[in-house]
Amino acid sequence: MAESVSSSRGLDPQGYIEREGSLARVPRDFRPVVAAARDRLLDVFGARLHSAYLYGSIPRGTTRVGRSDLDLLVALREDPAEADREAARALGEAVDKEFAQVDGVGTLLYGRARLLSEAETYDLGWFVACMCTPLLGEDLAEYLPRYRPDSLLARETNGDLALLLPRWRRRIADADDTEAARRPLVRFMSRHLVRTGFTLVMPRWNGWTSDLAEMAEAFGAYYPERADQMRAAAVRGQEPAGDAAVLRSYVDDLGPWLADEYARVHGVKAPRAEGPA
Incomplete structure (x- = not known):
């Protein structure tokens, strides 16, 4: 399913990039996948999890059953360790194996401080604020600027x-x-x-x-x-x-x-x- 081309070209009336996706756009077939990923992220990271997001075709509502992957971004309260990355990989493999709707699960894992750092404002910060749909926790977009396509x-x-x-x-x-x-x-x-x-x-x-x-x-x-x-x-x-x-x-x-x-x-x-x- 192709995404529609907006006459606004993805910009709001002030010329800033609009945030993509929403939980309301998640297709029905993929809602159990998203729910399982959400619950397992809480189980794995618990109080260390600051927030989690969806990005990609699932929150945009442009998925293809059996062909689309589940893309997650997780912000921890502290910088992730290798054990955290292994846990995220294991979680993704388990969800991918359980749900035929998705063809792979990928998880980006960062510490909150890095996502809000000055160095990442126009890279990872922009990605969170404009490309990611909040799934769990406090939305880091509240601490980030608005972005123009410059x-x-x-x-x-x-x-x-x-x-x-x-x-x-x-x-x-x-x-x-x-x-x-x-x-x-x-x-x-x-x-x-x-x-x-x-x-x-x-x-x-x-x-x-x-x-x-x-x-x-x-x-x-x-x-x-x-x-x-x-x-x-x-x-x-x-x-x-x-x-x-x-x-x-x-x-x-x-x-x-x-x-x-x-x-x-x-x-x-x-x-x-x-x-x-």
């Missing part, structure tokens, strides 16, 4: 592609040489490149969308010579095939070009103490 936001959200590409090359090299092993890499990298391509042109397009096809079309309007590549990546972000040639093209052609153009237009993302996400 060059600062573009730089701080996706201005680190050049740093990510060496990691991507290592992940590709370390993956099993099978179509099944490459498929999730194609899906992940396709989505990341499309979103980066979109935020490259976001200030000129003057809006926000999370629909991959719409992102690719917005990008193509400004970079027609790369439009077909981005449209193909948008398709693979939804229907990935584990093609080794596609992965090579991402890290040897489209990715390096996009990283260079991004730095030219918006500059490079400010360094983070923990490195790029």
Whole structure:
């Protein structure tokens, strides 16, 4: 199901990015999944949990049964330890195994202080305030500014592609040489490149969308010579095939070009103490 294109391009009347999603938009088939994840997050983290959020297609109401994943962001009162990350992974695996409606569960885990830090205001902070739907606890968006689709936001959200590409090359090299092993890499990298391509042109397009096809079309309007590549990546972000040639093209052609153009237009993302996400 494609997301509708709003004449406001995801902005409120004052030109700020509107928050995506709501619990009311969660499709009926996915409500038991969300309820189970909510209850298990409380069981696992208890009083250490500050807040939890949904993001992605489920709170936007654009899911496909058996094909969509459940995306969670969890804020702990303190910085997470490796044991917390293991617990989150185990929770996700259990929910994924129990509910056929979802194809995978992913959990982003951070400490409250990092999400509200000055360094993350226009990256993780923006993500919480605009892309995440409150599920549990106090909403951190109350402590964050409103956001416009400007060059600062573009730089701080996706201005680190050049740093990510060496990691991507290592992940590709370390993956099993099978179509099944490459498929999730194609899906992940396709989505990341499309979103980066979109935020490259976001200030000129003057809006926000999370629909991959719409992102690719917005990008193509400004970079027609790369439009077909981005449209193909948008398709693979939804229907990935584990093609080794596609992965090579991402890290040897489209990715390096996009990283260079991004730095030219918006500059490079400010360094983070923990490195790029």
